[in-house]
Amino acid sequence: MARFIFMRLLQAIPVLLVVITVTFFLVRLAPGGPFSAEKAVPPEVLKALEARYHLDQPVVNQYLSYLGDLARGDFGPSFKYPGRSVNEMIAAGLPATTELGLYAMCFALLIGASAGVIAALKPNSAQDYIPMSTAMLGICLPSFLLGPLFMLVFGVWLEWLPVSGWGDIPGDKILPALTLASGYTAYIARLSRGGMLEVMSQDYIRTARAKGLPEWKVVLKHGLRGGMIPVIAFIGPAFAGLLSGSFVVETIFQIPGLGRFYVQAAFNRDYTMIMGTTVLFATLIIFFNLLADIVAVWLNPRLRDLYRGKGA
Amino acid sequence: MSEDTGQNVLSVDDLSISFKTRDGSSKAVDAVNFHIARGETLAIVGESGSGKSVTCYSLLGLIPQPPGVIESGVAQFTSQGQQRDLLRSDKQALRSLLGNKIALIFQDPMTCLNPYLTIGEQLIEPLCQHKNHTREQARNRAIELLQEVGIKNAEARFTSYPHEFSGGMRQRVMIAMALITEPELLIADEPTTALDVTIQAQILDLLDKLKKQRNIALIFISHDLSVVASIADRVAVMRAGKIVEAGKTQQIFKQPRHAYTQQLLASVPSGAKPAQACQPNPQAPALLKIEHLKTVFEQGKAGLFSARPAPTIAVNDVSFELRHHEILGLVGESGSGKSTLGRSVIQLIKPTAGRVQLDGQELTQLSSKQLKPLRQRMQMIFQDPYASLNPRMTVFDTLAEPLLYHRIATRKNVTPRVLALMDDVGLAHAAIRKYPHEFSGGQRQRIAIGRAIATKPEVIIADEPVSALDVTIQAQILELILALVERHNLSMLFISHDLSVVRTIADRVLVMHQGQVIERGDTETLWAAPQESYTQSLLAAVPHL
């Protein structure tokens, strides 16, 4: 298992390098630099600015020195906000984004998986149709529509929950987390329904029933593990989706998170900030993909042996 | 072991089950009666779709309802003086019997054990559920039983997962799991069908021994009459949901009264190949000559820190000749490399080393373009008639494809040729525009055979062509193959795991074991006096009527 994790970590390095390189040169390709937007900067000032951020040096040198800084965990200074480093800005935004993402993930997994399992136990009955139609609703109402609707209904009309802020008023985290979770809840519900239906038709489920086990034990002990495999595989991609989804949710609910910073940085052409966030997001996504793979291997004894090098 | 009705563990009366389908309802089981006493083995025999499994599963509440509907019937189960009707018991009551007083063994040990749980965990479940054993007590009992069913090193194997066992071993685990609560009734649904013949013999012996020791009532469901012959006290023959004939095993096999039973018995392959009009000439030069053929499969890939796993040698230094107008049988158990050998000969798999010569022409060095004209002369029939036909092509498309591709016919004149082919393999002309899924397994195999003989080949490689078919259909297809070999003067390599089938069709036989041909000879000579111990054990394991 340790070797499997190590190998996957090794494989992640080239992926990360690709991300860094592509972002770096893509940004440099863009017409107009970070300081061109502002009104006529005197040439000598511009020169000084460029010198300060090493923009006057050959691109290859810039690239190498950026890589060197990254290796030390230094994302460099922000182009837009003089005196602030990208590290500082990330540190300011990351906690809110992570918290939001985690809440959403928990919502999605708990509600989604249980809805899916319940639906799969009695396919083509009301017990199946009701959660699955709700799931369809979740898929067809994107977060940028659902969020405002939630605000309108629960915040403005019913006045049950606060509509903006993060950690200021109790309950202000509920709507953003629900909004972000909705699509993934729905998707996970569909995945786990599919997975459970597949597993519950397997021969070994019949064996378990033939032992006279009560139905709940058949489902939870014998069915759940296999049925959750598609869901586990989805966690990695889901996390990537949650990160990009947080752009919208943070913008709508005015949450001081990384997603909002990223969108702002993109509009401002704040190169170092764009690169820093991209690299960070890529790392996080790769990390969560790896985590999902590890869980999948750990859950499946056959795969476990394969990676242990034991003959199967 | 008599028909003492007073001792009956289970007696089923007038059981009828139907399945609701889109076009109405179809009767799966129709007014079935049977009974079984302790210490007795009742075999329920029938072809696929005869309702033999549904009958037993319905008693235990294991068929999905809907679409299944139990229309009528009584199933009295007697245990320790207590009688109850299984069909009228609630789920709770049924569950307390299942895996406790009544146990089941299923067909495929590969899929019937939960791959995510250790076999120990699965073994102790019934004890913990029904007998209130602690895990420790249950564990000790399970290890005892594992030893009894012949699992070596049971203590260590307790924590193994199913994939770490071979098929035969898994079936032993299944048997241990069924017997762990000391049931009074054991239902075995085709318990040996997925196993090799030598393993099958071992499992049958084990089942019989355990049944006698424990004085269990055993219901043995099977499609295979010869397997049943060795184990059953009484036999019930099912067809289309009805029991057409029931009685003592001896009586059923010696004096079958019902026409269907007679047909079934007649279909079981037995005896030697019927004499042909023209016999292969041993002096004639070989049509197909295989020399030192070797096929190796690479496994996985080398990792950064791990060596590449050792390659599997599927076919190891095999040489043989196929003569004109000869049927050469190739027998072996699963994993012996017989299918790989067939595919290597016809160049579906490129052999690693060795020579394959068709009529003196070397095939192994040819490119696929150079092979194309030679492919006309050598064709293949596959095992699974459901997988060997393109589901999106009609009979016409399938049969016309080789004719058009090899320019034997043009689009203008291909239809009469296709119709002639359909006559040859016994398909009705009206079916020409139908798709494979509209046919039964036997008819599909006829289409596949038609495709193989379309280009008028000289050599046909038949890879288990009848294994997926019911016994009566199997007999018809074997008859068709023999007739076609006669009519078109074919030479055939006939690959099969079923020794009885090979005996009825082959002139000579090769026995394959672990990638090598270990014995060869004229069929009847080999059957009469096998030389190698492996061949002897193989022949000894074949069940007889």
Added chain:
Amino acid sequence: MSSPEINSTQQDIDTPPTPLAPAEKGSSLWRDAWHRLQKNKMALLGLVVMVAMCIIALLTPWITVYGYEEQNLLLGASPPSAAHWLGTDTLGRDLLTRILYGSRISLAVGFIATAVALLIGVIYGTVAGYMGGRIDAAMMRLVDILYALPFMIFIILLMVIFGRNILLLFLAIGAVEWLTMARIVRGQVQSLRQQEFVEAAVSIGLGPWAIIRRHLIPNTLGPVIVYTTLTIPSVMLLESFLSFLGLGIQPPQSSWGLLISYGVETMEEYPWLLIFPGLALSLTLFALNFLGDGLRDALDPRASKD
């Protein structure tokens, strides 16, 4: 699915070997699937909605009364009325007109980007699945790597750097969506390759191109159709998402995402500006998803057993 060759050749039979029984028309898997789809009311409804929507979108310039930029500042934002069925926005522009023009953009992005994804994905997947071995491993490794990239971020980056170019949007979205298509097709081709009917085709002597064309592609078509139907809504969603962020379609052109984003700004005073564009988007997504699900059930061979 009857091919013209069969019909033409039947006239060429001079003397049939035996009296021909009237040939029964076989029912192909496609026909069976169509019958199953017809029984699924939601999927049929989805199909009808989508067809209607496409027709209306095509005819929009001729059936709308107002222009999509036509302002009426005196009117300002007004609720639904007889003159403006869905009301007007803050600049007095007719909302129905803007939604209909938006549907043109959304549907165009949906179909074109999906077509891009389809083209790349099917070719890439077929090649990888058919070649197998090292080529397949290398090609799929590339897909894995691309999967691990934060694509949303790249699309945003592209839109920011190269301006909000609608052509670029098609390409960028198509470039993301082809990955899943390639995986699905490759999986299909790989499992089909091991099927005996493909082996049979090889042993007949068919060349690789004939095998791909006659035996592989017709059998991968089912899952491809299903996945295409499900890709269209996800592409439309992506476009709306980008437009919502202000990175997609530029005003004064309208797109559903853009309309929703305006609607959010004024939703407390003029909720219809949020609700109607939202309804249009959701309705389309519903229709396509139900159609996709219905197609999956209809084309899945396992569904035919019960």
